[in-house]
Each structure stands twice: as structure tokens, then as C-alpha cells.
Amino acid sequence: MTEREARERSGLLSVLRYDVTVDLRDLDAPRSTTKVVFDGKRAGATFAEARDAGRDLRVPVAVAVGTQAREYTRSLTYDIGGSGLCRVVDEADGSVYVYAASGPTAAPHWFTCFDQPDLKAETSVRVESPPGWVVAGTGMGEAAAAVVPTYATGFVAGPFATETVREDGLGVVLHAVRSRAPVLEGVAPGLARVVAEVVAEIGERLGCPAPRKGGELRIAFVPGLAWPAMETAGCVMVRDSLLVAPGSSGYARLVSVLAHEIAHLWFGNLVTIGWWDDLWLQEALADVVGRTALRATPAGRPYAGAEARRVHSPVTLDRHRPALTAADALASAASHHYSAGVRQVQDWMRALGEKEWWARLARVVSEGPLLDAGALAPPERRSTAGADRWEELQRAVAACEIDGPTALGVLLSLLGHERDADRLAGMTTWFAERLRRAGWTRPAGGREAERLVAEALREVVARAPDGSRLAATATYAWVSTAAAPPVRSLLGGLDGGRSAGPLAWAARNRLAALGELGRRGIVAAGDETGAEVATCLAFLPDAGEKERAWERLFAPGLSDPATLAGMAAGLWHADHPEHVTGLVARFRHETAARTDPCSEPRAVALARFAFPRSVLTADAFTSVGELLGEGRLRPASRAAVRECAAELAWGVRFRSQWMNLDAV
Template sequence: MTSLLRTEAHARAALLDVTGYTVHLDLDTGEETFESTSTIDFTCREPGGSTFLDLDAVRVHSITLNDDPIDPSRIDGRRLTLTDLPERCTLQVRATMAYSRDGQGLHRAVDHADGRHYVYGHLFLDAAPKVFACFDQPDLKAPYDVTVRAPQDWIVLGNGDPTRTSPGEWRLSTTKPLATYFVTVCAGPYVSVHDEHRGVPLGVHVRASLEDELREQAPQILEVTKQSFDYYDQLFGVPYEYGEYHQVFVPEFNAGAMENPGCVTFRDQYVFRGAYTRNDVMTRSSTIAHEMAHMWFGDMVTLRWWDDLWLNESFAEYMSHRTLDAATEFAESWVDFGIVRKLWGYGVEHTPSTHPVAGGEAPDAASALMNFDGISYAKGASVLRQLIAFIGDEAFVAGIRAYLAEHRHGNAAFADFLSAMERSSGTDLQDWAQAWLRTEGRDTIAVRLDERDSDGEVSSATVTVRSPQDHPAHRPHRVDVAGYAGEATVLTGETTAWAGQPATVEVTASGRPDVLVPNASDLTWAMVELDPATQAALPDHLASVPDDPARVVVWGALLDGVRTASVDPRHVHRVFMQAWPLERSLTILATVPRHLGPPVLSAVRQEEQDGIRADRAHAAQQVLDRHQPGSPESLVAARLLAATTSDTDLLRAWSHGEQLPVGLESDDDIRWAAVTRLVVLGEAGDREIDAVHEQDRTMSGDRNALRAKASAPTDAAKSWAWQQITEQTGRSNYELNFLATGFWRTSQRDLLEPYVDRYFADVPAMVQWVGEDALQRVAELTFPWPVVTPATRDAADAALARTDLSPAVRRAMVDARSHLDDALRSLERFAG
């Protein structure tokens, strides 16, 4: 598939002015395809000029330009060349399109709980031509008039306000100018909850089998929606302008959510089935606030080309946590940002495929897609926090308002945003932007106590910042330092530090700290280097540190230590065993095992891994014993216990729905965790899996059954699972992911070694039928990371020398290979 070049997009935008789209979709023609009729009105600024149309159809029935027919055989791949264009043009295309199974384009899913079908449009980044003929680039915005024919028991939602004009016929009101990748249509027998806020009709929608869960959870969803509306309206000074506001929780969604104006789509795992915690609700609330911020920043003002789209995500990521902290009950949102989002971004920064936040000029759309990662989201949001520290919040908000007002319903570039900030602050930000946004890499921050007053007490400290040798930069860091003894904060100080310029911090101290933490409030983006005394004290003292952000910083430093092979993974495991069961933040408690689990297991010898799992099961049991039955902490602990214990009696009871902890009695996911663990241990098989599946005939149950069957330690199970993943079996994006997570198990290394070479042969070929967005995730999950050997690394290097890898597969391999190298370095240094 040809990816749109930046130069092509620039030339087409210079030639054309698109004034409107009229799109009709007929979704009542079968389960495999739908009919699409597109009418595009546009003008050609240079009559006689040539350009091309984007179209990815199964069959093209007719094409006319100003009523003159164009032969469909002129289509080359996804492009139709248009020549000798008149000044005013009306182009119409009638075509048959295919529903997708990979989450891109118009995705169709079946809920086996009731046999009902659901459709949703996800047109990011370049999937719009799979739905309608268009000029597919972000800076050719235009209004849309959309009509839809659908089965009579379906509802239809989209960017415009929906009206049912007759049975099975729907019209969406004319939209504001939209980029092609924001267009969506959601259709199916969705169930809905409606409300209104300040004159804006609100709708929340989900598939019918989740109706009970929606009714119970909709009040909270609507509450945070209204709180976010109010906060943004006050902050931005520009009203929401997209009519009704619908939030549709759709099945098999590749991302967390998509900011389609007026009709945001979310993964439907955010409508929780079974047990869930406040932390889960906070994550969903953050996503709601994030997508709503895009209504202004991204939708109303759209970046001109994909390489600036990081700014949309960085801004929405920052705003979502700011909004939760300022306008909702979730005052702990910045703790969540630190332990969840920043650690994701730190992981990306550690890989060879890291890039500057402002990632440089992407030559084509496909390469730009590779930069939507933890740098674009978490690092960008962290940098915006540093910008506010540099120019002040008042100037920041004034700059946002000016930027939105100047480019309302149009396109802009990063330079326009930076210019608005310079004008509002009266500060030249070019050097700041060069250091923070245009240079990749993480500085390393350390602190030492160096002066005592006449009474022998510490009176100052020195903060040092080291810039990466291969990516030097002169970044200002606004950081604080804190020291802790027991549960007391015995030392505090704050400074601005620069690379290569040690900064003296005047500290307020009341004692000698056991744990000394630079960047203790987690305000900057940096690697933290803990002094040896602090490292040694962590098993006994980390749990008593009273500040949540400081504990987040320490856990991040330990994870970095494992990645860089500078800290023995066994020491990190000891810290986990002593500190984690006593953790007081639910967010940290729930997140740390996910972050530390795979890196620690892969960095120790195979014969040590079962002992580490047993220790984690013991830690989970400690938390269960320590907390009130049914508490959120107990739910987190029970899930970890089910994934790590070797107590087969307990696992069998839980898989049967017996003896379950309070609050999990009707939770299907805990039963799946238990039976899957039994399968991994060789203590259960298809009969036990089918028994659980019989009680959970839902989309989630179907996927969990696939994962459990792929987890079996037998040649037959692995052969079946690999065939299901890597051959064109019609599996959806989610089914592929669940099969992959079951396939690779660290305890099954000998069984899996033959699949190392097969990964490098079979997975790249999947590009023929799996879209890049979905394929990158599949390629990540199917990488043979449990086989931590030099031979696996050599096989990865040989594959990366190929020239036929798609960008998604190459990115996944590069990053996974670097994690493999981390584990090998750690084994070499510490395994003896």
C-alpha cells in the first residue's frame, strides 16, 4: 500500500480547496461488505492541474467528475489520478467496501453473547479511503453531510446530530469542517443512556449485552463528562461547537479511545463487567477528559501534517490529568500519571526507536504513525508541565486561548503554538524548544548531601544533571529534593538545574534521611539515580515514605535500574516483596506488578523464575490478609494471586466460582485467570476451559478461551495457536492479541524455542491482511521474549537487516530486541 508522502500532501493542499462531502453508506447489504457513495465538492486553484483521489474499495461501480464518467480501471492501488481539472468540481464515486476485522476503517464485530452485530468507524490514520472516496490528509478539512441505511433495529450515530428519517434510514446533520480521519459512523443495536448539560445533548452507548453495566456506570461517566465540559469551557474561552456529544463504547477497538468530534469512540472494556476499583474508574475518567480536550485541541484546530500531531496528544494528556485534579474527585490523578503514563514513556525513551517529542518531519503518513507512543503522550505532557514552570500558568492559558482563536476550525503547526506561547509570555522559547522538544533522550538527575551547619545538620545539597552523551541538550529542570526517615519528611529543597551545571540546593532539614529522592514531586522528565545508601535502605524503608509521588519516582528508578542492568533484579524483587504489600496508594499497588513483572522475570535465570512467582503469590496473599475483604486492594491482590500461585486446589475452586474472595463472586475474569493458570501449570485443558467458557458466552469469554487454549504446555496447543495467529483465519485484532498473550510463557521456554525462527518468518508476512495499527501490537506480543538467548538476538538482527519489513513490524522488532538485550546484559552481570 502506498503511503501518502508529505510532499504529495503539500502539493494537493496547494491545488485544492475542498468545500464539502456528501456521503451515503448502506450497511444493510450483508456481513462482509457495505455500499458507499461519496460526492466531493471542491475547487481547483490552478485549472488544468492534476492530483489524485484516495479510494480503497472491493469494487468500484462508477466514477463521475462533473457528470462525466471516469473509467474505474484507472485506479492504481488506492489512488485515482485526476487530470485536467476544471475550476469547480463535483466528483462522485459509488463503490462496494469491505468491513474490517483489524480495527481500522469500518470495523464489524459480532457479540456472541446474543449474536448481534456492531459497526464503528475508526479512520485514523489513513483508513478513511476504506469507507468513502476522499482526499485523505489532515489539512483538507471540509463539512460533511452523511446519510446511512442500516437494519431497522439498529441506531446510527456519527459526527453530526442523528435523526431517523424513516425505518432504517438516518441523516446526520451537517458538521463543522473536519479532517478525514475524524469522520466516524457507529451503527448497531447499541443501548443508550441520554442526558443534557448546558444545552448540549449527551449520549452514552454500548452493545446490548452490557446494558446492565451501562445503567449502573453511566451516572459516573456523565458526571465526569459534565465536569470536563465546565472546566474546558472556562479555561479555553471558546465554547464546544459540535452539537450533540456522544460517547460510544465499541468492541475490538485498537486504542483507548478516538476523539471523533461529537462522537467519541472508546474501547468497551471501559464499561466494566464484574469487579472494578476506583483506580479503574479514574483511568476511564482520564480517558474521557483526554478525548474531550481534543474537541478544541486537535478537532477545532487540527495540525497540518502528521509529524506535529504529537502536540494534540501531549496537550490532551496533560489536560486530562490537570482536569481530573482540578475539577473531579480524583485528586490523585498525577500519581496515576507518574506510575502509569510516565513509566510507559520512559520505556519507549529507553529503546532505539525513541525520538524527539517534536519528532522531525515525517516523510509519509506511515512513518508518522510509528511516533504515536509514550513519547508523544507522556513525555510531551511532562514537557508541557516544565513549560508552565518556565513561563507561568497564566501565560500558558493565555497562549492556548490565542492559539485556538486564531486557528479556529482550521489547521496549524507547532510553530504557531510556540509563537502563541512566546507572545503570551514575552519569552523567546526557541532554545527551550530545541532542548526539550527537538532533542531526544532523558537526562539523569542525582543528588548528594554535602554541607553541615555548626550543629552537624545538613544545610545544603548538590543536584547534578547529566545529559545523554549521544543526545546532548541544555534542558532546565525545575526539581525538588526530599529526604525521609521512617514516615517523617526530614529534608526538603527546590532548585532549577541544568545539564553540566551542578546546582546547590538550600535545604530545610530536621534529621538525616534514610531515603533521599531527587525529583521527589515527579515534576520533570528524567532518569533518577539513587545514591547507594538509599538503594540499600529501600527494602526496609520504601513503604514508609509518606509522599506518593516520591514512591512513584523510586519505583521508576528501580525499573530503569533493571533495564540498564545497573541494579540487580533480585534486589528489585526484594524491594517488591517488602514494600509492595504495605503500599498505601491503590494506583501504585495496582500498577507496580505489571511494570516490574516481565522485566524482572526475563532478567533472571529460568530456574529462579518459579521462586519469584511463588514470592509474588505470597505477597498477594499478604495484601489479601491485610485489607478488608471486598476492598479495592483485595481485588488487586486476588488478581495477582490467580496469575502467580501454584496452589492448584485454590485455582480449581476459583475456576469453578467457589471460595472466591468477597467482591469477586460473580466476576468471570477471575475465573478465567484461575483456569488459565491451571492450564499453564499443566493441570487443566480444553475440558476445563470449555466449562468456564460455557458460563461466559460473551466476547470477553471467547477471547479468554483463546488465550487459555494457547497457554497449554503441549506441542499440539502451540501449533494450533501459531496457525491461528499467523495464517489468514479471519481472526479479529483482539483475538490475535489474546492468542499471542497466551502463546509465549516464560515457563515453557523449551517448548517455544522452535517458534523463534518462525516468528521472524511468519509475522512480517501478516502485513498482507492486517493493518499497520493492529499489526504493530501483534508483532510486539508475538515476539519470542521468553527465549532470552544470544541466538534469539542474532535471529532478530538478521530479520532487521531485511528491507521488506513494514514500518509497524520493524518498530516492534527493534523495541523488543532492545528489551531482549537488556535482559541478556542483566544476566551476564548478575546471574552468577
């Protein structure tokens, strides 16, 4: 499958759920039944993947609009390379074990699916096995309904020995072949302690607990696995040859491998690559995050320097005994690729600073569900001089050393050469929130400044690669600064003006702010109680709508930060200060009481978003100062208001100094 085919399929459907049943009651004739539920975005044709007798198959799938289901039943054959469906024999006692290890592109070997990493779905696997067997895997027990990619789906089944240790509220369940039971018993307490500490450390650093916190984390030591370990959702698989007693030479390697796989609970299962060419990033992040967690935890620190070198299993895969499988060779070659990836991630960390890098990583995890290297890499600067000009511009404006038109000229020059999407977003946000708001006292001057910025952004869109983040960022920024006719034309081209997508709503917000779209047109475009309509109404240049928008900020059910920020952007639009002057008094007298019942994070957010930042007058600053002096705000909210007041004071000072020089 090519990346283009994968993108076409993602545009055609989204997968909601897989229910997979594997019948192992007759070990010589395994079968699987897969029910897949998906949502068709539009009518079309695609295919699901399967593998039969060593042949890769494309199963035709007709897609209609809406939710639909398909069911596939097939006979299975065992793989001998340590991925797919495998049957292994423990040479020590002849016991048979079966496992399904998907890995990249191997899921279709044992269940029919849409096998690409970005089509994640709730997945449940059920195994019908011989009596007395232990079974663990995806969607079993407390891991049910996990949303995972197909390559992280799998199970283990067999007469495993099991040790369960509870550490800090986490049940660590360890499985190994029966012949290794004495080693498993000896290793379980110390290994469980390392696992629990690493899980807690990573969760704390990312601000996101492990998916199974308070439940169980299962780890199975599997004979003949193609990789040292695999982050199978519901049961991490580790090659059984890595299971060694504490104090032995290989124990540090075992701990290092487990830390890497635990990190995959976040980078792999929770946040996933969009396509296979980013697999290096996922593995590098797991390596860096896992090792960092080991260094930070008492139980893991002694083993933080170990490398997860790849080894081979001594057991027989079915009746075969390969010295080195093709999968092992590929994994060994990939380890060099991953090492380069680790160096790349470490370079990013050094360039950004550890604190900023971890903050970016936490945002990636919280925003998910796909992993984007652009969100973690530092901005690429064309030259140090260019970077210095941007920093110098911000400093000069903050110090009131140059006026709005002069600052605009420098900004236009920088926009004309910018190639990094993040820096471009920073520049346009700075223009809207600082320079545009304070730089011109007359609306005509501000509109002309917007026209010039829009022209510069149009040039950025024209030269940016199609589909790139730079093109998308510049397009949205252009919409927020362009005049009404081209914005109306853009909206008309989006499904005849009926589109409910984010770009269409950005266009409506702009038209509303310009007075070119009224309440009736806004409400007709969407759900009157929805966030998009509420945000767009806040952009209207009308005192009554501004009052209603201010009230909506405090609505109990409104907690999404992005929605709050969007409404505030409309409410405090730079061209509408005369419509919100009455809200200065309301902020002064009502904010403390309205935020007092809220949680602290929500209270802080409301204090920032309800602050009258577009009313750049000495009277507004005095009113806010009176609120701060009363002591009725909670400490965190008072700090937020104080920061906003400092920005307001700067705006008043900037305008006072340059008020006679605001013509473009």
C-alpha cells in the same frame, strides 16, 4: 503519500464538503457513495485515496479553477485491525455491530477522500442500516456541517443500549453493546457529570465553548477499537473493555481516557495538525489539557492521576480473534512517543508560566484552523546574555537613559544574531511603535534609521531557511521599513503588481506611507469597500484621508481586530503627525459618545485605536488629560486611554530629553 505531495495538493485545491452514504442493509456487501465538493485554486492534476481489497489506490482527479464536485461509489471490505470499516460480534449474545473508525490514514478504507489532516471540510455521514439499529457519527443530528479532518470522520451502528443524561445544558448520550447495558446504566450518571464538568472547564479556560455546547455529546463504547479511544466528530469512540462500574479498579482509567478525548474536541477537531509528524503535539495537548480539567473539577479530581493505559477488547472482530493486532502494537509503541510529547508540553508551560501558556493556547484555538507548535513553544534564546541585552535595551529606552541612535545601534546588533521568529517580531514592532515614533524628531533621521533596520532584516531573510516562520516574519518587517524602489520591485514581482495577497498589500501600505502610491492606485488594486483598501488609504500622508480613516474606525460593521489595528497603524504613522493634529480635538470631544453604545470590548479597542499616539506634544497630552478628568468614559475605556496617555507622556519626555541628538 509524502508531505511534499500533500503540500502540492493543498496548493491545488481546498475541500468544501463531503457527503458520505454507507449502505449496510446487506451486511455481507457494504457499499459507500461519497460526493466531494472542492474548490480548485488552479488547474492541475492530483488524486484522491481509496482502499480496495487490501490495496491502496490513487484515484486520478483533474482539477479546474472554481467549485466542482466528484462522486465515487465503491464496494467495501471489513478491516480486522480495529480501524477503517469494522464488523464485530459480541461474544455474549452474538449481536453484530459495525463501525467506521478513520484515525490517521484509515479514512480511505471506507470512503474516497483527500486524506491529509490540513484539508478539513464540512462532513456529513448517512448510514442506511438494518431496522432497529442505533446510528451515530459525523454530521448526524446537531453535529451537522462540522468542519473536520478526514481522520476524525466515522460512525457507529448496531443494536446499542443507550443512556441519556442531561448535565448543565449538555446532553451526554452513552452507547454500549446490549450485553453491557447494566454496566452502562450504572455508570451513566457519574460519568455524565464528569464529562459535563470537563467540557465546561476546558471551554472556559480556552475562551471557546465546546462545539456542541447546549446540544449533545455522544460517546460509544465500541468493541475491538484499535485505540483506547478516538475523537470521532459526532460520536467519541471508546474501546468497550474500558467500560467498567464505578468503584472498580479501571474506572479511573476510563475517566482519564474520556477527559483526553474531550480535549480533542478542541485539539484535533477544531484545531488540527498540518501533517502527521505533529500528531505527538495534538495528543500531548489533549493529555495535558484533559488532566488539567480533571484536576480542576469536583467530579473529575479523584481520577486526575490515572493513566490511559492501552488494553485489548475481549470480543471477536468478525470471525477472527487476534490476541494483539498490528494496530494495537503500533498504538502501544506510540504511547511512549506521546509520553515524551507530554513532557515537552509541560516543559513549555513551566518556561512560559502557566498563565502565559494558557493564553497562547487560547490564541491558537481562536485563530485556528491548524495547530502550530511554534505558537506554543517559548522563544529559543541563543544565550542568556543575548536575552539580557534585549531586555536591557527596552528598559534603558523606557527610562530615557539612551537616545534613539544609541538604542538603534544595540537593536541592529541584536537583529543580526536573532534566530527566533517571535522575538524578531517583538523587536521590529518595538522599533516601529516606540523607538521609531519617539526617537527622531526629523523625518530624515527616522528614514535613515529605517534604512539601517531594513538592511539588517534583509540579512535575516538571506540566512533564514526558505519557507520558515523566521523568513516570513523578517520579510514583512523588511517591507515596512525598506525604501520605495525595492518595495516597488517586490510588488511588481507579485503577479505583475496585481496580487491581492497579504504581502502585496503590505508593500502597497509601505508605498502609500512614503507618498509613492496614491488613492487611485490603491482603489484600482482591490475592492474600494474592502478592508485592505481601507487600511492602505489610512497610510496616505494626507489630512483628508486621515480624517476618513478615523471615521472608518467607528463604522458599525468594522469589528475585526486585525483590520482595526492595521488601519490604526496607517492612521498614526510616525512620519505623519502633521496630518493628524486635528484629530486630537476630535478624540477629546467625540470618543466618549462614540464608544458609549458599543460593547465593552469594542469600546476599549476603539479607545486604543483612535488614540492620537503619533502626536507627541504637550498640548496633545493636556487634551487627553482633560478627557480623562471629565469622567464621561466608561471605566474600561478610561483605563485603556490612561495607558495610552502614559505612553504618550513617555514619548513627550523622551523627545524633550534627546531632541538635540536625533541625527543618525
